[in-house]
Amino acid sequence: MNIVVPIKQVPETSNVKMNPETGTMIRAGVETVVNPLDLYAIETALQLKEQHGGTVTAITMGPSQAEKVLKEAIAMGCDEGILVSDRKFGGSDTWATSYTLAKAIEKFGTFDLIIAGERATDGDTAQVGPGIAAWLNIPLATYVARVESVDDRSLTVERLVEEGYQIIEMEKPALITVVKAIASPRLPTLRGKKRAKTATIPLYNAENMDVDPASLGLRGSPTKVVKIATPKVTRGGTVVSATDEQSVASAVEQLMAFLESRELV
Amino acid sequence: MSFVWTIAEQYEGRLKAVSFELLSRGRKLADALETKLASVLIGDGVREAEMQELIAYGADEVYSIQDPRLAGFVCESYSNVLSSIIKTYRPSIILAAATSTGRTLMPYVAINVKAGLTADCTELHIEEGTGNLLQTRPAIGGNIMATIKTPDHRPQMATVRPKSSRPLVPDPARVGKIIEVPIEDAMIDTRVTVKGYRSDAEDFVNLEEADVVVAGGKGMKRGENFAMLRTLAETIGGVVGASRDAVDRGWIGYPHQIGLSGKTISPKLYIGAGISGSIQHLAGIKTSENIVSINVDPDANIHKVADFGVVGDLFDVLPELQRQLSARLDGNRRKGA
Numbered sequence: 070m071n072i073v074v075p076i077k078q079v080p081e082t083s084n085v086k087m088n089p090e091t092g093t094m095i096r097a098g099v100e101t102v103v104n105p106l107d108l109y110a111i112e113t114a115l116q117l118k119e120q121h122g123g124t125v126t127a128i129t130m131g132p133s134q135a136e137k138v139l140k141e142a143i144a145m146g147c148d149e150g151i152l153v154s155d156r157k158f159g160g161s162d163t164w165a166t167s168y169t170l171a172k173a174i175e176k177f178g179t180f181d182l183i184i185a186g187e188r189a190t191d192g193d194t195a196q197v198g199p200g201i202a203a204w205l206n207i208p209l210a211t212y213v214a215r216v217e218s219v220d221d222r223s224l225t226v227e228r229l230v231e232e233g234y235q236i237i238e239m240e241k242p243a244l245i246t247v248v249k250a251i252a253s254p255r256l257p258t259l260r261g262k263k264r265a266k267t268a269t270i271p272l273y274n275a276e277n278m279d280v281d282p283a284s285l286g287l288r289g290s291p292t293k294v295v296k297i298a299t300p301k302v303t304r305g306g307t308v309v310s311a312t313d314e315q316s317v318a319s320a321v322e323q324l325m326a327f328l329e330s331r332e333l334v
Numbered sequence: 335m336s337f338v339w340t341i342a343e344q345y346e347g348r349l350k351a352v353s354f355e356l357l358s359r360g361r362k363l364a365d366a367l368e369t370k371l372a373s374v375l376i377g378d379g380v381r382e383a384e385m386q387e388l389i390a391y392g393a394d395e396v397y398s399i400q401d402p403r404l405a406g407f408v409c410e411s412y413s414n415v416l417s418s419i420i421k422t423y424r425p426s427i428i429l430a431a432a433t434s435t436g437r438t439l440m441p442y443v444a445i446n447v448k449a450g451l452t453a454d455c456t457e458l459h460i461e462e463g464t465g466n467l468l469q470t471r472p473a474i475g476g477n478i479m480a481t482i483k484t485p486d487h488r489p490q491m492a493t494v495r496p497k498s499s500r501p502l503v504p505d506p507a508r509v510g511k512i513i514e515v516p517i518e519d520a521m522i523d524t525r526v527t528v529k530g531y532r533s534d535a536e537d538f539v540n541l542e543e544a545d546v547v548v549a550g551g552k553g554m555k556r557g558e559n560f561a562m563l564r565t566l567a568e569t570i571g572g573v574v575g576a577s578r579d580a581v582d583r584g585w586i587g588y589p590h591q592i593g594l595s596g597k598t599i600s601p602k603l604y605i606g607a608g609i610s611g612s613i614q615h616l617a618g619i620k621t622s623e624n625i626v627s628i629n630v631d632p633d634a635n636i637h638k639v640a641d642f643g644v645v646g647d648l649f650d651v652l653p654e655l656q657r658q659l660s661a662r663l664d665g666n667r668r669k670g671a
Contacts, residue, residue: 310644
């Protein structure tokens with residue numbers, strides 16, 4: 070079974086510092102990592118490969134430095150990584166991103182399954198996974214918490230939904246997005262790290278992919294960002310300090326009095 | 335034409351609460367654009383009397399697309415149906431709830447009809463002059479609010495969190511039209527079958543309906559420490575929630591997650607321990623009646639939204655709170671006896 074895992078390079082912390090003057094992100098000194106939720110997709114893919122054979126290919130779209138996250142994926146056990154990178158892809162919204170990644174997966178060749186993370190921790194839209202499935206016109210299951218079974222023709226999965234779990238059977242090739250409950254991501258191995266170091270990462274760009282230039286990057290994106298603001302939310306309640314044994318006791322007494330006054334205890 | 339649409343959701347033939355919440359958002363936009371509001375219901379077994387409720391809650395029209403093969407959510411079939419009626423009726427705006435259904439269907443459809451789609455919008459306005467939909471959403475861990483528009487493509491599509499708006503007061507006298515839209519067999523995607531539903535899941539928690547939520551974040555330091563929160567929740571009659579940081583670290587299950595990527599809650603009392611208060615988390619709790627924060631960092635954002643904040647180490651404060659609460663409950667019991 071050949072599996073493709075689209076992953077994303079994101080800032081290491083979600084508490085990114087913003088420049089209050091310009092409203093832009095301060096990137097200096099911010100480490101980038103594999104989107105934490107993509108690790109669950111990689112793990113699911115590796116487990117399926119262990120059970121059914123085949124290959125796992127990680128694919129990412131981003132600047133050339135994004136090669137780093139592909140190497141991390143290889144260190145975990147992925148067979149290869151593909152970097153989709155071109156200045157023409159810059160400024161893509163989820164529509165243009167899913168278009169470009171779908172085209173890259175078409176160029177890659179045949180596959181049985183695409184496994185994506187639930188969403189990326191920076192953009193937080195959860196739209197690119199479903200978008201890729203739509204472009205490729207393949208069945209989609211989101212919020213998958215368990216892969217129940219896989220056979221030659223189809224797979225059965227459980228989706229985490231509001232009512233509990235929805236069990237669906239879908240023909241392959243298909244795309245699933247997975248939630249954290251599905252697996253615990255493994256750590257990279259020493260052997261994997263060595264392999265990652267020497268691995269050659271193919272570069273897919275606007276030149277060698279079969280893409281419509283009008284659908285790429287900022288130009289190909291239906292949505293436009295018009296304003297960025299740093300939000301403020303305040304309620305202005307009582308704040309007490311609890312720094313030593315005595316002040317802890319007195320702070321909690323005041324908290325108890327507060328809870329009583331609001332009839333909460 | 336150019337109506338505003340909302341996507342109504344159903345489960346086993348009953349409309350879900352989000353269907354009515356969306357109508358209050360949609361009504362505001364339709365009024366600003368001086369156009370009509372329609373609700374689109376894809377499913378099976380929803381009776382006409384219930385569809386009439388959608389009209390009472392603000393819809394001018396209801397498009398009903400019902401078929402036994404649409405009873406359970408199947409993205410591909412629902413997408414075929416929705417894409418087809420979008421092409422027929424050409425709405426200007428489509429709003430869906432950011433539920434497991436909305437967040438799956440909308441991105442799939444947006445590709446098929448080449449629409450702009452913005453996830454998890456907290457504010458929706460109509461831009462003066464152009465009539466474009468201005469969609470505001472948090473991004474980059476909630477550190478920024480981005481306002482987004484789709485100037486050249488229609489429809490403009492957006493999802494909004496459940497419970498983030500209140501339904502309008504229903505007016506049973508409101509008059510509207512229910513339009514039955516037939517489906518074609520080709521719209522049913524036979525590659526996917528719903529085998530059933532299961533709700534016996536362990537670690538399932540109904541955060542949205544709890545009166546008290548005791549939540550832990552990164553400051554809890556490890557999963558085992560959530561036992562403190564469970565005991566406290568039990569004592570005070572609540573359930574345990576968590577920030578995304580805690581869930582991302584695997585300390586507690588995803589069903590407990592509060593915030594824009596988890597649950598949005600409105601309990602009588604929310605207690606946050608070791609939670610710094612990212613805008614994403616705050617967006618999930620800001621409709622709580624009372625907010626109590628416990629965090630060692632005096633500058634933590636959560637203290638700014640708290641009705642009562644304790645600046646202190648949660649490993650000192652929580653045990654003391656547990657002690658005083660238990661003592662008080664014991665006292666009450668003795669008084670009662």
